[in-house]
Amino acid sequence: MAEQKPRFEPYNHPAGGWGAAKATAKVLLEQSVVAKGSRALLSMNKPGGFKCPSCAFPDPDREKSLEFCENGAKALAVEATKKRVTRAFFEQHTVTELMAQSDYWLEEQGRLTEPMRYDSATDRYVPVSWDDAYAMIGDHLRALDNPDQAEFYTSGRTSNEAAFLYSIFVRAYGTNNFPDCSNMCHEPTSRGLPMSIGMGKGTIVMSDFDKAEAIFVIGQNTGTNSPRMMSNLVHARKHGVPIVVVNPMPERALIRFTEPQDPVQMATFGSTAIASEFVHIRIGGDLAFIKGVMKALFERENAGENILDRDFIAEHTTGFDAMREEVMTRSWDDITRISGIGEEQIRRVADIYARSRATIVCYGMGITQHQQGARMIQQLASFLMLRGNFGKPGAGIAPIRGHSNVQGDRTVGIDEKPTPAYLDRVRDVFGFEPPREHGHHVVESIKAMIAGTAKVFIGLGGNFIHAVPDTPVAYEAMRRLNLTVGIATKLNRGHLVHGRDALILPVIARSEIDRQKGGVQFITIEDAMSNVTSSKGILEPASANLRSEIEIVCRIARATLPDSAIPWESYIDDYDLIRDKIAAVYPNIYEGFVEKIQDPKGFHLDIAPRRRVWLTPSGKANFLLFPGLDVDDPIDDPAMLRLSTIRSHDQFNTTIYSNSDRYRGVYNDRMILFMNAQDRADRGLPPKARVALETIAEDGITRRVDGLTVLDYPMPRGAIAGYYPELNPLLPLGHFDEISGTPAAKSIPVRIAAIETAGTA
Ligand SMILES: Nc1nc2c(c(=O)[nH]1)N[C@H]1C(S)=C(S)[C@@H](COP(=O)(O)OP(=O)(O)OC[C@H]3O[C@@H](n4cnc5c(=O)[nH]c(N)nc54)[C@H](O)[C@@H]3O)O[C@H]1N2
Numbered sequence: 001m002a003e004q005k006p007r008f009e010p011y012n013h014p015a016g017g018w019g020a021a022k023a024t025a026k027v028l029l030e031q032s033v034v035a036k037g038s039r040a041l042l043s044m045n046k047p048g049g050f051k052c053p054s055c056a057f058p059d060p061d062r063e064k065s066l067e068f069c070e071n072g073a074k075a076l077a078v079e080a081t082k083k084r085v086t087r088a089f090f091e092q093h094t095v096t097e098l099m100a101q102s103d104y105w106l107e108e109q110g111r112l113t114e115p116m117r118y119d120s121a122t123d124r125y126v127p128v129s130w131d132d133a134y135a136m137i138g139d140h141l142r143a144l145d146n147p148d149q150a151e152f153y154t155s156g157r158t159s160n161e162a163a164f165l166y167s168i169f170v171r172a173y174g175t176n177n178f179p180d181c182s183n184m185c186h187e188p189t190s191r192g193l194p195m196s197i198g199m200g201k202g203t204i205v206m207s208d209f210d211k212a213e214a215i216f217v218i219g220q221n222t223g224t225n226s227p228r229m230m231s232n233l234v235h236a237r238k239h240g241v242p243i244v245v246v247n248p249m250p251e252r253a254l255i256r257f258t259e260p261q262d263p264v265q266m267a268t269f270g271s272t273a274i275a276s277e278f279v280h281i282r283i284g285g286d287l288a289f290i291k292g293v294m295k296a297l298f299e300r301e302n303a304g305e306n307i308l309d310r311d312f313i314a315e316h317t318t319g320f321d322a323m324r325e326e327v328m329t330r331s332w333d334d335i336t337r338i339s340g341i342g343e344e345q346i347r348r349v350a351d352i353y354a355r356s357r358a359t360i361v362c363y364g365m366g367i368t369q370h371q372q373g374a375r376m377i378q379q380l381a382s383f384l385m386l387r388g389n390f391g392k393p394g395a396g397i398a399p400i401r402g403h404s405n406v407q408g409d410r411t412v413g414i415d416e417k418p419t420p421a422y423l424d425r426v427r428d429v430f431g432f433e434p435p436r437e438h439g440h441h442v443v444e445s446i447k448a449m450i451a452g453t454a455k456v457f458i459g460l461g462g463n464f465i466h467a468v469p470d471t472p473v474a475y476e477a478m479r480r481l482n483l484t485v486g487i488a489t490k491l492n493r494g495h496l497v498h499g500r501d502a503l504i505l506p507v508i509a510r511s512e513i514d515r516q517k518g519g520v521q522f523i524t525i526e527d528a529m530s531n532v533t534s535s536k537g538i539l540e541p542a543s544a545n546l547r548s549e550i551e552i553v554c555r556i557a558r559a560t561l562p563d564s565a566i567p568w569e570s571y572i573d574d575y576d577l578i579r580d581k582i583a584a585v586y587p588n589i590y591e592g593f594v595e596k597i598q599d600p601k602g603f604h605l606d607i608a609p610r611r612r613v614w615l616t617p618s619g620k621a622n623f624l625l626f627p628g629l630d631v632d633d634p635i636d637d638p639a640m641l642r643l644s645t646i647r648s649h650d651q652f653n654t655t656i657y658s659n660s661d662r663y664r665g666v667y668n669d670r671m672i673l674f675m676n677a678q679d680r681a682d683r684g685l686p687p688k689a690r691v692a693l694e695t696i697a698e699d700g701i702t703r704r705v706d707g708l709t710v711l712d713y714p715m716p717r718g719a720i721a722g723y724y725p726e727l728n729p730l731l732p733l734g735h736f737d738e739i740s741g742t743p744a745a746k747s748i749p750v751r752i753a754a755i756e757t758a759g760t761a
Pocket residue numbers: 054055056071185218219220221222224225226246247248249251281282283284285286363364365366367401402403644645646647648649651652653746
């Protein structure tokens with residue numbers, strides 16, 4: 001792409017619509033895959049086709065002709081691209097030269113085509129045979145003093161089958177070190193929600209959207225990150241269902257949206273107003289806000305109204321009185337000051353909630369990535385419990401997951417804290433004694449690398465190095481390792497920041513045909529609403545020398561554990577054999593997997609709270625105490641700003657599709673700080689000033705990012721936002737959610753460190 005000048009222009013149209021249609025066509029064109037891509041799009045998310053590799057939102061129940069969105073099309077187009085990274089490419093560029101290129105450029109080079117090994121003599125990646133690559137991994141792993149010296153990362157695009165075998169292999173090898181992308185994402189859901197409702201997953205299914213009488217969307221940028229959910233929101237609004245949006249940024253699609261799949265709206269340039277209440281929350285103000293809404297409800301009850309579901313509370317819950325008492329001690333002054341929301345709006349929202357007989361709360365990274373993200377989620381569950389919004393149609397909690405199979409990977413064993421019952425099942429089914437000691441999550445794995453106790457890193461997908469906090473520290477940690485392995489579709493920074501030995505192992509992508517001895521195979525995924533469906537690629541693989549993730553895992557297992565009694569090779573030929581084992585390890589969840597997955601629509605995993613069954617120690621749903629009003633540690637520094645690191649409309653995590661962010665009016669620049677104009681003026685900054693940002697932390701480390709342009713934006717006072725992963729150097733490794741270890745990427749305390757240029761008006 002030619003270097004283009006940065007441009008800022010507020011986007012005043014509805015989101016979606018023709019802008020989205022145009023962007024979809026453009027990306028197919030850029031990747032030279034118009035015909036192939038369009039054919040593939042027709043089969044995406046259809047029974048018998050493959051699952052969109054982008055987000056985890058389920059397929060709709062409503063019949064429609066096309067089941068993809070602009071960003072799903074982008075994800076597919078970059079996967080189906082005609083561009084290739086070949087051995088000639090690696091011959092032309094040393095790793096040092098590649099390091100000087102942008103992430104965007106690396107991604108643009110296209111699909112990896114054959115296994116490569118790092119050669120330190122020439123500072124280049126050179127071809128290696130698959131067998132030699134497996135042997136190298138086996139040699140390194142067997143040479144370690146202790147299996148806990150290896151870290152086995154998983155990213156959430158990995159299928160159930162590959163993740164399951166990986167979890168068995170790693171445990172047979174002898175460790176529970178499973179850092180995974182979930183540790184930076186919905187881990188607060190997975191760890192926090194079970195304490196409340198006995199289950200770390202969402203409790204709604206798609207049809208609940210049609211029955212809900214109120215929908216909350218908190219800290220989630222739906223139009224960009226799970227665009228297919230916009231259909232549900234549009235449908236709800238057309239039927240008069242109020243939608244409460246809680247977000248420090250007035251995200252365009254949540255304000256006004258044109259449904260690209262609605263021919264009438266498209267033809268008439270019509271659109272739907274989405275948020276009936278837009279709650280312009282301060283970063284981390286959600287606890288104060290939710291407690292404010294609860295206080296308003298309790299006050300109305302005290303005044304004689306009948307708002308709470310007393311039967312539900314009595315029969316199904318514990319801890320209600322203590323919780324209510326704590327909420328009632330909070331003053332309206334504190335609630336409004338800390339949330340940034342006026343009492344009047346809080347009471348209006350309370351009224352919406354009080355009138356609704358079935359309420360859904362959806363949330364995303366704006367809730368999870370805080371220092372008390374898990375406890376905040378527990379309060380959302382409590383809020384729902386007040387009116388019995390579990391186990392009835394149209395109601396429940398809806399964590400909107402990220403990667404398309406991040407939920408499934410956890411269900412089938414990617415868990416650094418496995419339960420004893422699960423480990424017993426693994427022992428009984430596979431005949432080895434798995435390690436019992438808990439392993440490392442992401443933050444702990446980096447600490448182990450820094451301490452020098454970790455020696456080998458294997459990444460099953462993902463781009464660990466740019467997803468994690470404290471980028472420079474992570475670089476240094478990676479470079480100390482004996483071996484780093486990237487199992488990937490595309491070249492990324494993680495392959496360039498490597499250990500003494502390094503391998504890149506290219507895989508068959510989800511949209512591609514996976515031919516094995518037993519015929520063409522399919523894999524399965526579990527979406528954010530616990531539907532398990534099959535996915536079968538239809539495109540020719542990008543190269544004849546790719547392997548399936550399953551094969552790679554099995555071959556690594558054999559090379560590492562030559563005497564293992566587990567029949568690794570057999571799983572490569574026939575993935576049904578893996579599904580049989582999944583059923584054996586998880587009889588309560590996956591019994592009859594092989595038969596049930598024959599249904600083209602898939603099947604739904606049991607979610608106990610939907611039946612009002614609470615798998616908690618008390619056997620009830622628990623109102624949990626979270627005293628105070630702050631989700632993050634307050635900091636007494638008048639210069640402090642809270643930085644939220646977010647996604648643009650044109651990226652998938654660390655993959656940057658373009659440097660623009662259409663709905664926020666930003667073109668050709670990602671080094672942006674969205675800031676309230678008054679906060680800017682208070683700091684003596686002219687419009688569009690170029691500044692450096694520095695983290696406020698007490699660990700003696702200076703964290704600074706230069707070259708950021710300040711953009712006046714409707715942010716609440718004291719709150720700023722900028723892009724991930726460029727701002728990850730500002731996120732301290734020690735700044736994470738207490739319960740889950742998830743980095744608090746939405747609440748980094750920072751200050752302006754320097755004004756580089758005065759900017760322009
Ligand atoms: N196209 C596309 N789709 C994706 C992804 C992608 O990168 N691109 N990533 C996938 C993944 S892995 C994930 S986890 C999801 C992420 O999807 P989202 O959860 O939408 O993630 P973000 O864009 O990081 O930010 C979420 C929102 O939180 C708001 N926010 C920030 N701080 C606060 C706060 O303190 N309170 C509240 N209430 N809101 C706050 C931000 O303004 C932003 O609108 O999307 C998945 N889908």
